[in-house]
Amino acid sequence: MGATHGHNATAAKLAPQVRMTDKPYAPSEKEAQVRFQISNLNFFYGAKQAVFGLNLQIPKNKVTALIGPSGCGKSTFLRTLNRMNETIRNTRVVGEIMLDGQDILQMDVVGLRRRVGMVFQRPNPFPKSIYDNVAYGLRINGYKGRLDEHVEHSLRRAALWEEVKDYLHKSAFALSGGQQQRLCIARALAVDPEVLLLDEPCSALDPVTTAKIEELMFHLKDSCTMAIVTHNMQQAARASDFTAFMLDGKLIEHSETSKLFTTPQDPRTEAYITGRFG
Amino acid sequence: MKRVLLIWRKSLNIVMLTLTGVAAFAVVSVLFLILGYLIFNGWRSLNWDFFTQLPKPVGEAGGGMANAIVGSLKLLFLAAILGLPIGLIGGVYLAEFGGKTFAFITRYTADLLNGVPSIVIGIFAYALFVLPVKHFSAFSGGVALAIMVIPITLRSTEEFLRAVPNSLREGAMALGASKWKTIATVILPAARGGIITGMLLALARVAGETAPLLFTAFGNRFWSPGWSQPIASLPRMIYDYAIAPYDDWHRQAWAAGLVLLGLVLIANIGTRLVLSRGGGGRSA
Amino acid sequence: MSSTATTIEQAVPPKAGPRAFAKRLRDGDEIAHLITLLFAASILLITSLLVYELWVNSKQSRAAFGWGFFTKVVWDPISGDFGAAPFIYGTLVTAVVSLAIALPLGLAAAIFLAELAPRQLSDGIAFLIDLLAAVPSVIYGLLGIFIVVPLMRTTVGPLLIHTVGNVPGIGKFFKGPNYGVGFLTAGVVLAIMIVPFIISVSREVLLTVPREQREAALGLGATRWEATWKVVVPWARTGIMGSVFLALARALGETMAVTMVIGNDPKIAASLFAPGYTIAAVIANEFSEATGDLYLAALIELGLVLFLMTFILNGLARILIVATERGGGHPS
Numbered sequence: 013m014g015a016t017h018g019h020n021a022t023a024a025k026l027a028p029q030v031r032m033t034d035k036p037y038a039p040s041e042k043e044a045q046v047r048f049q050i051s052n053l054n055f056f057y058g059a060k061q062a063v064f065g066l067n068l069q070i071p072k073n074k075v076t077a078l079i080g081p082s083g084c085g086k087s088t089f090l091r092t093l094n095r096m097n098e099t100i101r102n103t104r105v106v107g108e109i110m111l112d113g114q115d116i117l118q119m120d121v122v123g124l125r126r127r128v129g130m131v132f133q134r135p136n137p138f139p140k141s142i143y144d145n146v147a148y149g150l151r152i153n154g155y156k157g158r159l160d161e162h163v164e165h166s167l168r169r170a171a172l173w174e175e176v177k178d179y180l181h182k183s184a185f186a187l188s189g190g191q192q193q194r195l196c197i198a199r200a201l202a203v204d205p206e207v208l209l210l211d212e213p214c215s216a217l218d219p220v221t222t223a224k225i226e227e228l229m230f231h232l233k234d235s236c237t238m239a240i241v242t243h244n245m246q247q248a249a250r251a252s253d254f255t256a257f258m259l260d261g262k263l264i265e266h267s268e269t270s271k272l273f274t275t276p277q278d279p280r281t282e283a284y285i286t287g288r289f290g
Numbered sequence: 291m292k293r294v295l296l297i298w299r300k301s302l303n304i305v306m307l308t309l310t311g312v313a314a315f316a317v318v319s320v321l322f323l324i325l326g327y328l329i330f331n332g333w334r335s336l337n338w339d340f341f342t343q344l345p346k347p348v349g350e351a352g353g354g355m356a357n358a359i360v361g362s363l364k365l366l367f368l369a370a371i372l373g374l375p376i377g378l379i380g381g382v383y384l385a386e387f388g389g390k391t392f393a394f395i396t397r398y399t400a401d402l403l404n405g406v407p408s409i410v411i412g413i414f415a416y417a418l419f420v421l422p423v424k425h426f427s428a429f430s431g432g433v434a435l436a437i438m439v440i441p442i443t444l445r446s447t448e449e450f451l452r453a454v455p456n457s458l459r460e461g462a463m464a465l466g467a468s469k470w471k472t473i474a475t476v477i478l479p480a481a482r483g484g485i486i487t488g489m490l491l492a493l494a495r496v497a498g499e500t501a502p503l504l505f506t507a508f509g510n511r512f513w514s515p516g517w518s519q520p521i522a523s524l525p526r527m528i529y530d531y532a533i534a535p536y537d538d539w540h541r542q543a544w545a546a547g548l549v550l551l552g553l554v555l556i557a558n559i560g561t562r563l564v565l566s567r568g569g570g571g572r573s574a
Numbered sequence: 575m576s577s578t579a580t581t582i583e584q585a586v587p588p589k590a591g592p593r594a595f596a597k598r599l600r601d602g603d604e605i606a607h608l609i610t611l612l613f614a615a616s617i618l619l620i621t622s623l624l625v626y627e628l629w630v631n632s633k634q635s636r637a638a639f640g641w642g643f644f645t646k647v648v649w650d651p652i653s654g655d656f657g658a659a660p661f662i663y664g665t666l667v668t669a670v671v672s673l674a675i676a677l678p679l680g681l682a683a684a685i686f687l688a689e690l691a692p693r694q695l696s697d698g699i700a701f702l703i704d705l706l707a708a709v710p711s712v713i714y715g716l717l718g719i720f721i722v723v724p725l726m727r728t729t730v731g732p733l734l735i736h737t738v739g740n741v742p743g744i745g746k747f748f749k750g751p752n753y754g755v756g757f758l759t760a761g762v763v764l765a766i767m768i769v770p771f772i773i774s775v776s777r778e779v780l781l782t783v784p785r786e787q788r789e790a791a792l793g794l795g796a797t798r799w800e801a802t803w804k805v806v807v808p809w810a811r812t813g814i815m816g817s818v819f820l821a822l823a824r825a826l827g828e829t830m831a832v833t834m835v836i837g838n839d840p841k842i843a844a845s846l847f848a849p850g851y852t853i854a855a856v857i858a859n860e861f862s863e864a865t866g867d868l869y870l871a872a873l874i875e876l877g878l879v880l881f882l883m884t885f886i887l888n889g890l891a892r893i894l895i896v897a898t899e900r901g902g903g904h905p906s
Contacts, residue, residue: 096460122466125464125465126466129464129465132457132461134457136461137461138458138461139458139480148465148476152465152467200464203465
């Protein structure tokens, strides 16, 4: 799915310095509800600013892709959504991030992370059994119900159940890379998050596994809102409903995926998706 | 002239390189010499009495070192319960919570404490626990050994915790685990093998120490109930018997030396084998 | 001007930091932080207390003898006159002798292991040498008494006396009556004990020298030995120095093995075959029988001296070894 050349006439008249971030793309009420509302987000690593005045909405039960060249701040931004950046020293968040109307910066972070799960770039299963990996989140959050059923349910949602159902007590490291990543997805899903953040989840995986994961993302949409950072534009085009393009810490353009890739409004977006840089 | 120089250089090369091989060989031979001599002399002196009997009065032949074996175990036990937890939890601090300056100072101090001669540690334990009550005790000896165990355990725990990849920490925190829960349920279990071997090595090291016990636990030719009496220990017995003029005591010193060395080597070899099989979480 | 590119001055940081949530689940974390910190801090407490006790309990001796303590050659418990000189002398002499033996031997062995031996052999031997380092001091003493001492008395001693003893200059160190015990014997036993440290640290340091260095030298036509001695070893020089300091610190503090073979005579003598005394040895032998507070204080003051010596040496050693790891071997 490639981008067509040339932008529409309106875009051509816009001076380059007009920031699209002034007017966040807002799907109309009947189209989608909003899960995350990000207003005026600025992020600092010490004295260095990495994200500048970001305004964005992440619609409910849809997949939003974040694309942009290396170092544009998309991973940093993603990690603010579950406050993972707080594990790094000297970081500062300025702005508002509302999850279903509540400011996540005022929330209890542990509770937040149960509602907003994360899958990382490299699979990072714990050195425990497959079962214990999936059950981990449940156990530490004091879940008292039937673990076995829940573990199976999560593994099914991650499209891994059939492959591991007879080996639940084997070490997670016995799995292949792609299976480990799906295990991490199952583990994240086990606590029933409302949002799942995926930080380049397929970059270390082969195309077949990547396709499997994209497929399971499609099926997960009904129960889970997703935001995925990806370097792979084809993946963004295939797997997402909305796409946001970032550059140098700023949000340049955000719209429905099909629109962004066929008729990008900003010349920089077009330059990126046609491969002129990044 | 050039040719002579070349021959000289080449000969020098061979000679020096051979010498290095000889040196390495010599050092290794010393190890085998020690072991061999010890095994030879110690083995024929080892008998059932050694493990079960108390020492006989001076001058009489026979007897054993049962009290010294038990004594050493008692001292090690005290050293373990006093020193290991401090080293472990302190190591957790350094690896997981430490700020820059304080952690640096603590680490440095641990290394320095590690390098303090064990006899000085003995003086310290003496000043704290023997001087005020004016008698030697097993407790003071155990404390002296505990003080030696702490820095070793601290540094090795820290090292193995650091070796656990950060991706595991992030994975746990992303699931909503607080920091201490992450440490308790993911990090410590992952580093478990290495930490335990570090502890065993620390204990093996202090098991052979004599100097700090000389004026704390002192020594005892009988059983030592409780913790406030002087107590016998294997290294102390070896020392006393070796410098004494009785042949029978020399024989027993060899036997004790063999037992002590055997235990220390088993602990060292065993733990290293476990570590190299990846039980320490170093690979990953 | 569009407001989105917020400048830093305009932004009002919300209470987003962790402090605001200290009341809730984070309390677990704060408590854990505090507890682990206390345990770690206990090391600082122990070390400070150690220095304090040494200082306080040696007060009587320091007051009685002052700085002269370090130069007095007398050690007379009966009349209560104590001086540290014989022990400092003995400690230093045995340490120097042990280094003189262990350093060339250890460095040569380390070179062999790092440069010449195939990796598996090198690892295997390094493992065995680490085991040597784990052997308790008292066992070295045992072997010292029953092997080294007789050997020194019957074979090595006479040999040295008749050969080196006749060389002008250093000959005076190798004369005199030879009972088997003494500075030389202690030095030999110490050498066996510290050589593993020199080998293992030097070997590791040599292994970190980048192979481009060796290859550059060989490419210029140097022999293996020349490349090693003139390029690789100098590169690792700082780390090797560090290993020497570490070994030295160890030698200074060694107690049991030395006590068993040094002869326990608080005298300064030129001959290496003469019996002597070290700080650690005199404390080991006389501490539990010290009568009188001054006697004890003098011994404790000796302990303080020993502590300071090893403290400084260990500190220097760490700096040197860290410097090699960081600076890649460039001489500071």
